[in-house]
Structure formats: C-alpha cells, structure tokens
Amino acid sequence: MSKLHTKEVEELFEAILSLKTVDECYKFFGDACTIKEVLEIAQRLKAAKMLREGINYAVITKETGMSTATISRVNRCLEYGDGGYSMILDRMEEAKK
Numbered sequence: 001m002s003k004l005h006t007k008e009v010e011e012l013f014e015a016i017l018s019l020k021t022v023d024e025c026y027k028f029f030g031d032a033c034t035i036k037e038v039l040e041i042a043q044r045l046k047a048a049k050m051l052r053e054g055i056n057y058a059v060i061t062k063e064t065g066m067s068t069a070t071i072s073r074v075n076r077c078l079e080y081g082d083g084g085y086s087m088i089l090d091r092m093e094e095a096k097k
Contacts, residue, residue, distance in 0.1 A: 047074045048085040 019025050029038050043064045050060050057071050078085050 044070070044074050045085070045088070047071050048078055049089055051075050051078055052086075052089060 015028070019028055043066055046064055047060050047066055047070070050063070051071070051074065057068050060066065060071050061068060074085070
C-alpha cells in the first residue's frame with residue numbers, strides 16, 4: 001500500500017469530490033492550503049499541459065518560473081506515473097468541446 005493511501009487522504013479526496021463549483025474550490029483550497037501551494041499545483045498542471053503539447057523545458061521555465069527539476073518530475077509523472085495528469089487534461093479538453 002502506498003504511503004498516500006491513508007484514511008485521512010481518502011477523506012480529503014472525498015471532501016474534494018463533494019465540491020460543486022469553482023467558487024467552492026476557491027473557498028476550500030483557500031482555507032486548506034497556502035496561496036503558494038495552490039499556485040504550485042496549478043503550475044504543475046500547466047506544465048503537464050505544455051509538455052503534452054510538445055513545448056520544451058526552456059519555454060515552460062520562462063512562462064511558469066518553474067525549475068527544470070520540477071518540470072522533469074511532472075514529465076516523469078506524465079510518462080511513467082499513474083495517469084492522473086493525462087486523465088485530468090483529457091477531461092478538461094473534452095469539457096471544452
């Protein structure tokens with residue numbers, strides 16, 4: 001079992017799944033996380049999207065301010081991870097249609 005799979009994390013994910021609007025997300029994440037933490041997660045998602053579009057690390061670093069080490073970690077997750085970034089990005093693309 002992964003260190004991530006705990007009762008507390010499961011309750012957190014269930015709480016997130018109960019959010020119904022973007023405004024509710026702002027309220028919850030505004031209380032639960034620091035601004036920096038939310039912005040870092042948003043940047044990682046943006047980097048994943050850019051990587052899938054074939055944009056190179058230098059451009060991603062310039063646009064996001066992320067380190068190449070963090071971009072590399074996002075890329076490893078895209079390539080060898082659990083598929084979370086791809087799942088979310090696919091759903092976001094589908095929702096735009």
